[in-house]
Amino acid sequence: MKWSLMELRRYKDEPLVIDTTIELADTLLKRDETILAVGPARVVGTMNVEPREYIAQVQVDVVLTLPSSRSLQPVEYPMSIAFDEIYMTPEEYALVKGTDGYEHAIVLDSTTIDLREAIEDYILLNIPLQVLTEEEMASDDLPSGDSWTIMSEEDYLYQQMETQAQTIDPRLAKLSALLDNNEESE
Known part of the structure; x- marks a missing residue:
């Protein structure tokens, strides 16, 4: 060549x-x-x-x-x-x-x-x-092991959105507690 x-x-x-x-x-x-x-x-x-x-x-x-x-x-x-x-x-x-x-x-x-x-x-x-x-x-199965897994990017983003939705901003935690008390009293 x-x-x-x-x-x-x-x-x-x-x-x-x-x-x-x-x-x-x-x-x-x-x-x-x-x-x-x-x-x-x-x-x-x-x-x-x-x-x-x-x-x-x-x-x-x-x-x-x-x-x-x-x-x-x-x-x-x-x-x-x-x-x-x-x-x-x-x-x-x-x-x-x-x-x-x-x-x-x-x-x-x-x-x-x-x-x-x-x-x-x-x-x-x-x-x-x-x-x-x-x-x-x-196969759609991704490898995993002891206390670790591989996930797709879509699954990761979905998990992040769920975690953020469940997390309450500490500055608003007292307000959330106040709202919970109002709902119980009604």
Whole structure:
């Protein structure tokens, strides 16, 4: 997934077609300790060579094995990520700096473009915060233990409203007692 700029210039008339499978397990497991396993990544896309930039349009399909957010059980999580990247040499970037559309261009520090790094970054950025097993998704039960429970935000807000309704402002407690006495005397 690495090409020299000289090699890419041969594709200025027609795009370089990318259709391959790569192994990312060794580097992804080092970069993120929460990943348990990584399947082969299918990479499909094109690399277009323009006069001032190199544009990669890529689709990556990979299956990660991640721990469940609730039970830490292994969960296979299929990912399908599409991204576009614009690569420029420092000289090319200096000519267009400040121009709309080039704010997110990647300035190359060598004479090669390595898509593997971008693929790994996009995979890591798209790992969800919540991963659940099929049983956990089907169940409405939330984990609990000795003197603790997990509750939904809606349940928490409802409980807070009930608690506030039952709490009497200490400044008005005597007035409340006076009202109670009036109701008893009637």
